[in-house]
């Protein structure tokens with residue numbers, strides 16, 4: 199993959215249009231819109247896709263995975279109600295675009311990827327190491343979470359899980375929020391779990407989305 203790492207007025211202009219699109223689709227949280235506006239999405243895609251990087255759609259990245267649609271990234275970020283310095287666990291680093299948007303929202307991000315090749319590529323070429331030093335990358339199985347780094351204020355799953363991984367809910371702090379697309383089929387239901395101060399959980403659902411599957415275990419190159 200060849201990356202472009204220049205953010206010109208052309209790209210900034212396209213990003214402004216994307217923000218208008220996200221607003222028209224119902225994203226209201228100004229902090230989330232600002233964060234999306236702050237992150238050059240074309241840095242996460244092959245140079246061949248630069249001109250269309252700001253269309254509101256998912257794209258293929260290496261290793262058969264995808265970079266999520268901006269609307270989906272905005273929607274999940276909004277549901278997480280991120281506050282500055284929140285400790286956030288992300289399952290499914292992929293391109294690291296969602297992780298970077300969370301970083302731009304001021305979160306400390308712990309993001310985990312099961313595909314070794316993808317993990318290594320992100321570790322090596324991540325373009326915002328110095329801009330967002332609070333984003334940390336891990337190779338492993340997201341079903342296990344990161345028990346030694348938890349508990350977390352927020353947890354986001356960016357792959358379609360058949361059902362809620364119990365270990366992740368255990369790693370969520372009281373008053374924490376977990377957002378995950380859940381379901382067995384092609385489509386998943388965006389689901390939000392809010393843990394109460396004593397551990398009780400409130401569940402809300404937010405319509406259908408389509409993600410690549412959350413798989414068990416890790417995979418080599």
Ligand code: SAH
Pocket residue numbers: 263264265266289290291292293294295296297310311312313316338339340341356357410411412413414415
């Ligand atoms: N958040 C990403 C989109 C990721 S696509 C972005 O912004 O680009 C989903 C990713 O989840 C894929 O890279 C896939 O390899 C990864 N994944 C699937 N199952 C996983 C698991 N059990 N643990 C960690 N990552 C997983």
